[in-house]
Amino acid sequence: MIKKARCVPLRVHILRAMKRRIRPNHEKYQDFLNELGRKEAGIYGEQSIDYYLKLLPETERPYYIFHGLRLPFRDTFFQIDTLILFSNFFLVLEVKYFKGTLYFDPKNYQLLQEVEGNPLKVYQDPILQASNQCFKLNSWLRTKQFPEFPCEKLIVLTNPKVITKVLSSPGEADRYVIKSPALSTKVNTLLKRHSSEPLDKKLIKKLVKQLLKEHTLDNSSPIPQYGVLPADIITGVLCPNCIPNEIMKRIHGAWECSKCRGKFEDAHIAALRDYVLLISPFITMRELRRYLGIENRVTIIRLLKNLNIDFVGEKKSRTYNLSPLLTKI
Ligand SMILES: [Zn+2]
Structure with a gap:
């Protein structure tokens, strides 16, 4: 059951308006177009897993899906692409739309990307990113007086054409990185691993309510960051x-x-x-x-x-x- 639907963040609406309304000779034009491109790819990737989420196995007790949940963590926030709350564990999905060839290198906390012979691009290791999400989620649970939940994570690569290679810790990539069509199979394995007693229904209900209550929209604007003035519009x-x-x-x-x-x-x-x-x-x-x-x-x-x-x-x-x-x- 989808408890929180995905919505396009305000920042993306602003970036789209900037693309329409700012002259291409603005000195930051290419910078904000790049940001918009990354964000649009992210949105496209996240939407593309919807089909596979519908194919998830039936479970005895319902599970709850939250898209784009943004929760407080200390004096900041963290956002989870997709969170699924099963009856006795969480599953964090870190959804990525990447092109070209990816080199997973968890030992060095990095992911390298090669696209058509261009210089390698370096990103933070998404497995580490997802682990951090689990850590923050459990920290949030503690502050709300909930018991800690087991937290599973998967990196879902949504581009069917992306090639994956592993530079270090092959077990990690094997366990956590999948392509979208494998989602259902992988979730089945996780459900078997967490076959212990489900949590109290009331507790789950309370948790769902609290997650929705604490969700905070990101209203940050790219306008000051890119130095856009009313006269540029x-x-x-x-x-x-x-x-x-x-x-x-x-x-x-x-x-x-x-x-x-x-x-x-x-x-x-x-x-x-x-x-x-x-x-x-x-x-x-x-x-x-x-x-x-x-x-x-x-x-x-x-x-x-x-x-x-x-x-x-x-x-x-x-x-x-x-x-x-x-x-x-
Ligand atoms: Zn016209």
């Missing part, structure tokens, strides 16, 4: 067909693209959402006119009214609160 309503950077005009109640000739009634919603993601949830009429490229304030008021956007203040000091637009992403 391209204004206007963008054509959804011709992105990037085809600004549309509002003609007879619809947005028209002069390039592809497309007509879109609601394209301003995406533009206003980008404004919230990149600049602020609050916007004045003067700024709305500049940003949307509409002179006529009556048109703007009508558009906002249709979106149920509230305002505070009167006349020139009137400020609209666009934040409800974010709940629909």
